[in-house]
Amino acid sequence: MKSYREHVSKQEKFSIRKLSVGVVSLAIAGLATVNTYGAEVKADEATAPATEATTTDTATSDAAVATSSKLTSTTVIEGNKTVTTTYVESPELEKAKAAAATEGVTVTEEAEKVQPSIVAAEADNKAQTAEINTVVENYKRAKAEYEAKSQEITLIEKRNADAEADYQKKAAKYNQEKAAYDKALEEYNAKKAAYDAKVAEKAAADQANAEAKAKYDAEMAVYNTAKAQYDKDLQEYQAKKTQYDQDKAAYDKLVAIKAEEDTAKAKYEVELAKYNVDLEQYGKDFATYQTKLAEYQTALAQYKDAKEAYDKYINDNGFQDLKDVETVQDLTFQREGGAIHTINGISAYLTRDAQSRLNTSNVHQYDSNKLETSDIVATSPWANNETEYIQVKEGDKFVVTYDNLNQSSMRENTDMHPIKRVIYRYEILSLPSNDGKGIAAVSSDPTVTLTVGASTDQNKPVKVAVDIEFYDGNGNKFDLTQHNAIVALNSLNHWTGASYVDSGDKPRALTVEAKDKDGNTVRGTWDPYADGSSMSIENNAVLVKNGTADFGTADVTISAENPIKIVAQKATWNGSEFTVSEDTVIDATSVNVSGAGNGHSIGTDEFALDGKDDVIGSYTIDPTSGRIIFTPKKKFENVEHQESANVGNNKYIPIPNSSVSYDSATKEVTSFKDNQYIEHGSIFNGESSTTLEGWDNPSSPYLYYGGAGLKMADGHLVFTANGANAAGQPTVYWFAINSNVGIPKNPGEAPKEPTAPEEPKAPTPPTITLEVLPAVPTEPTPPTGPTAPTAPNYTVVTVDAEEPTAPKEPKAPTPPTPTVVEVPAEPGKPEEPKAPTPPTEPNYTVVTVDSEEPKAPTEPKAPTPPTPALVEVPAEPRKITAPVEPKAPTPPTPVVVEVPGEPTKPTPPTEPKAPTPPTMVTVNVPNKPVSPKELVAPKVKWHKNYLVERVTRPVPTPPTTPQKPKTPGTPTGPNVTPTSSVIAKQETERNNSGQLPETGDSNQKLASVTGVGLLTMALTGLWSARKRKH
Secondary structure (H helix, E strand, C coil): CCCHHHHHHHHHHHHCCCCCCCCCCHHHHHHHHHHHHHHHHHHHHHCCCCCCCEEEECCCCCCCHHHCCEEEEEEEEECCEEEEEEEEECHHHHHHHHHHHHCCCEEEECCCEECCCHHHHHHHHHHHHHHHHHHHHHHHHHHHHHHHHHHHHHHHHHHHHHHHHHHHHHHHHHHHHHHHHHHHHCCHHHHHHHHHHHHHHHHHHHHHHHHHHHHHHHHHHHHHHHHHHHHHHHHHHHHHHHHHHHHHHHHHHHHHHHHHHHHHHHHHHHHHHHHHHHHHHHHHHHHHHHHHHHHHHHHHHHHHHHHHHHHHHHHCHHHHHHHHHHHCCCEECCCCCCCEEEEECCCCEECHHHHHHHCCCCCHHHCHHHCCHHHEECCCCCCCCCCEEEEEECCCEEEEEEECCCCCEEEECCEEEECCEEEEEEEEEECCCCCCEEEEEECCCCCCCEEEEECCCCCCCEEEEEEEEEECCCCCECCHHHCCCEEEECCCCEECCCEECCCCCCCCCEEEEEECCCCCEEEEEECCCCCCCCCCEECCEECCEEEECECCCCCCCCCCCCCCEEEEEEEEECCCCEEEEEEEEECCCEEEEECHHHCCCEECCCCEECCEECEEEEEEEECCCCEEEEEECCEECCCCEEEEEECCCCEEECCCCCCCEEECCCCEEECCCCCCCHHHCCCCCCCCCCCCCCCCCCCCCCHHHHCEEEECCCCEEEEEEECCCCCCCCEEEEECCCCCCCCCCCCCCCCCCCCCCCCCCCCCCCCCCCCCCCCCCCCCCCCCCCCCCCCCCCEEECCCCCCCCCCCCCCCCCCCCCCCCCCECCCCCCCCCCCECCCCCCCCEEECCCCCCCCCCCCCCCCCCCCCCCCCCCCCCCCCCCCCCCCCCCCCCCCCCCCCCCCCCCCCCCCCCCCCCCCCCCCCCCCCCCCCCCCCCCEEEECCEEEEEEEECCCCCCCCCCCCCCCCECCCCCCCCCCCHHHHHHHHHHHCCCCCCCCCHHHHHHHHHHHHHHHHHHHHHHHHHHHHHC
């Protein structure tokens, strides 16, 4: 007899297949048939042919319907526009609507919606399908729960009826067993014969049992010995395990400490690396700061001088003539880039190749002694708008005439008259070369004028006289006595010795000392010119080098707690070379470096050789950052060079704070002190460096420092340069005649003092207590318990002492209960092992010989009929609200009918009486349960989706009207009244069809009718049975 659950499984399997399995439960099968029909109708609808306009139908089979849509297009021509309306129909949606109608769900069509694309329409159809399917599934589950409750009533009533029938069957069986007992009494004699055989069997069994017992005892003794050893090993293991647990806990603690220290160490190393980078940057920034601080101090002094000069110019009436330059100046003569010129009185010109060969520097190109005969030509190779290089000699007189002037002018009363020509009349009065010859550069621009130089062979100056004449466009000469024609006397240089560095020499690498991370003293070195460069000076500024010491493989961190110190090294001559004879760690932060004369020694000494300075530079360290700076020593020659101008009858105009002054007795204008180098007391350097602006530049705000003004009277001037520009170099003098007077200018805001960089702080190193972890403790291996021997199975034959007189109903003897000894199982790692399992006591085979003749059987009592279970009628289920899915009800527990046990064999000797017929127990049949109220079907809404496309194009030929397909017949099923015209057409098609294609629709209709009929018959039979019981 199948269980309830087997029955349900069969029912569920049947419900999803076509009617190919017999009906097991009429009620369930009938409903399953209806559901199957609903599912098949949806498939049929998806394959219905289109009936309107042009149709693009992509529907295929049930397997592909999830990705298909049917497109029905209607084209209307409106003038030159074609309007195409495409309805996107979803087979899944139609299928869902049909399924909803089949299940009794009211399907209502809403207004159609226009979608932007087929994809959007399909997405909307898919959403509608999902919503309808959810409502249908929820409603189906609610109906299934309702039907299950109804079936539960039927099943329980059936079980009660079955229990009643079973009782009657067992009563009849009892009567049969009573007759069998009478027959068994006759078998007593046969059992008596068997008694004798059992006596012999017992003897044999006792002997076999004794042998088995002896073997078992021997094996048990061996087991007990092994068990004792196991207990000892187990105790030792437990002690080792305890120690291991302690060691492991201690080790794990060390691992945690090591992890924390490793993390702290890693963090420190990251911070230390950042600190070292910051420290190196700090060293660079500090070196830059020191340089900028020195520059700032110099710039501040220069600013103050420029400010003072400007204030004097503005406020001091003693400089009224200078102020008049801006108010009464008649001459404008500054730049004439387009001028052309001619030279008269010169017949010796340098070739271009000669000038290019000599032009190694601004000074060396005037080294007249290097000229060769072939370098001089009689005809100028230069164009009249180029600077021309000529050979001059003492006594030469020549005239340079500039024409094509466009920027210059002279004021006549209030009118400015162009200066169209300038004539310079030169006379070479003196040259320092032995042959009295030199080189002159006649500038292409008359405001840049002339440069004259010669090799310095004698203590003679370069002296040139010049007369200046200005002409208007008509060739008329301007009378300078009638004009305020003020020109500039600029670039009157004076230096007591040119600056230089020992570029042919290099310092010894600096050695410094510090501590490594272990506290050991280590040394490192730094060579500022390891890159192959040399000491140099550019624009009067030496090039400084900076870096850090290399300590090799030593781990050194420079800080305030571990500063670097300089190792002073003294070198001595050993007869063949200089070697370091002694080195000393000193606290000084700056040391001098000697040249080759003292073996490149390093120390605080002022190194000299034969009374001459032998210091080539100095090292400076920042002890806490480790930064090292090497500064080449700027040196000065003792060759003095001084430039002057004799103004003659022209009026000298002083400039406040200028280094230039006027000697009224000699009429010489010059700087009587060095105005070229700050180191020699000048406020400004003559040349500009990358950080300091020099004064000897026409665009310099400090141009005033090396010049004066001159009001022209007759235009006659004499320019003189005494002394070579540098030792072994030519004497060169460049003078420019123009109106760019160096009037002091407002210097603006004072320079800002640089901000000192902030020194980074070194990170605190972590305390490391555990560099290396100890070995991991080894866990002990637990002992293996012995295996207990298997106890033998004894054969027990019991023979009664006396021969039985009469048979009795045999009673099963109680077998001996063996003493259970637990044998522990092998302990698992790391749990404590269990005790072994003790040997099992042998199971004795007991053969019982009855001592008495069995008695006549007692008449059995009739079994009590079962009481039918009262079935509680389920309450009306609540109305299911879509879309919440109802929970499936718990299957009812089948009522188990207890079958009466086998009757006890009665004991004779009394002749048995006929059994009293059993008293029928009245079974109270419960009233027929009231069927639950019908469920109220939910309602769903849907709508069509379509697209509208308007295309302007030539009107096509109207298509042929398609033939209207035949209308299929209407299937039997739930009544659904759709509101959509499309659905109505599809329903009509199904009604006119004799049979839906390939769906087995006719068979399903027959199965549905049959299921409903069988369900009605079953309910009618159940009602009749209940009435009979009442």
